[in-house]
Amino acid sequence: MEVASFLADKATSVSVVDLIQVPFQLTLGDQVGAYMQKLHEEKGVHFHFGTGTKEFIGEGGQLKEVVLSNGTTLAADVCVMGVGVVPATDFLKDSGLSLTSRGFVTVDKHMHTNVPDVYAAGDIVEFPLFTVDNQHVNIQHWQMAHQHGRIAGLSIAGKAQDIHSVPYFWTMQYGKSIRYTGYGPGYDDIVLHGDLNDNKFVAYYTKNDKVVAVASLGWDPIVSQAAELMSNGGSISKDEIRAGPDGWVVRLGTSHN
Ligand SMILES: Cc1cc2nc3c(=O)[nH]c(=O)nc-3n(C[C@H](O)[C@H](O)[C@H](O)COP(=O)(O)OP(=O)(O)OC[C@H]3O[C@@H](n4cnc5c(N)ncnc54)[C@H](O)[C@@H]3O)c2cc1C
Structure with a gap:
């Protein structure tokens, strides 16, 4: 696109x-x-x-x-194929490293594989994501790969920290930028505020009663604020966003997110 x-x-x-x-x-x-x-x-x-x-x-x-x-x-004289990617991890099959059925390397919150002294990071890993109860997920964004590398490096240096980064990406098309944060796969409802025709909206992706991801256009900095809230351990309920688009923002900066 x-x-x-x-x-x-x-x-x-x-x-x-x-x-x-x-x-x-x-x-x-x-x-x-x-x-x-x-x-x-x-x-x-x-x-x-x-x-x-x-x-x-x-x-x-x-x-x-x-x-x-x-x-x-x-x-057509040009065709651009964008059909997804698969991890090039075949060479690891007999290495003793734990791989998922889709070929991703499984790591813990320190980016440590199941093999002592072997770490993995970036697009090829499935790692525990704290915003979804440490479910193992694969996230293919630059920002997440960067954080993985940092956490793996700290682990190797004996200064282990947990991976604690909220997924975030954006796309710019025709001068309009959609921001997105969280982990949406498996969402069961979408609560939309704003007006698509007016190029200004925020969409909340919910699972059960909880917001799992937020996307916006023309409504900055709401997605960054949602990422900050999630990073602080906070969450947004479906009832809250049914009541209004951004009432939860007041909880930012307080110790009870
Ligand atoms: C077309 C496209 C557009 C994208 N747009 C965005 C975007 O807008 N925003 C965003 O956040 N992310 C985007 N991404 C995703 C982002 O590029 C990746 O999440 C990020 O590059 C992952 O970093 P990485 O280090 O895990 O992997 P990579 O950047 O893929 O680096 C892996 C490196 O390992 C090398 N390698 C592979 N196998 C071996 C081997 N056996 N031995 C030694 N080296 C090996 C590869 O050659 C490569 O250099 C995009 C990706 C693509 C393909």
Whole structure:
């Protein structure tokens, strides 16, 4: 989507193909995803959802057409594949290191693997995330990899500290920036405040009665404040955010977050 937004005013035409139904559907949900789609469509980007790519047809070493699984053929001279990543940890299979079924290296809160004196950090690990009761998670963000490296280094230097970082990322498209903090997978509801049409909203992703992630656009610094609250060990209840968009902010800076 970031590539599409960059190319929208440069390429003759831009098409986005995805198996899902709405951009960012799994992470941001249908409403915010549809908002992102509209932003792109207003700039002329075309979407093909619920389908994948079947064939790339070229001529003289140059891409000419992309055939989709639904039979549609798109004229194209450039195709950018963004289809996810898998950890390149095959070489560790017989090393004695504990790997998950998806190939991630399991570490504890000090980034220590199950093997003495072996530490791991970054995109390849599953680590205990304190904001979700130390559930082992994989987070592929620069900020988290940076913190992992720091914690692993401190452990190696004999100054062990727990990993205590709240996931945070942002994306900028057409001058509009969505911020996101927390760990949303498994959310069961979304409480939205603001107005998508006015480019100003905050979306709370909840699981049971608790906010597990927050996304915003045009509502700074609410996502940073939520990250700070979570970092301080605080939490936001669903009742609170049903009552209003940001009443919980007053609890920042107090000792009872
Ligand atoms: C297209 C793209 C866009 C992204 N955008 C963002 C963003 O906007 N914001 C954000 O926070 N994050 C973003 N990320 C994620 C971010 O880049 C990663 O979370 C971060 O780089 C992870 O750092 P790392 O050190 O764990 O892994 P990497 O940065 O991938 O570094 C791993 C290094 O290990 C090397 N390596 C691999 N196998 C071996 C081996 N067997 N022996 C020795 N070396 C090896 C690799 O060559 C590589 O240099 C993006 C990622 C991609 C791919």
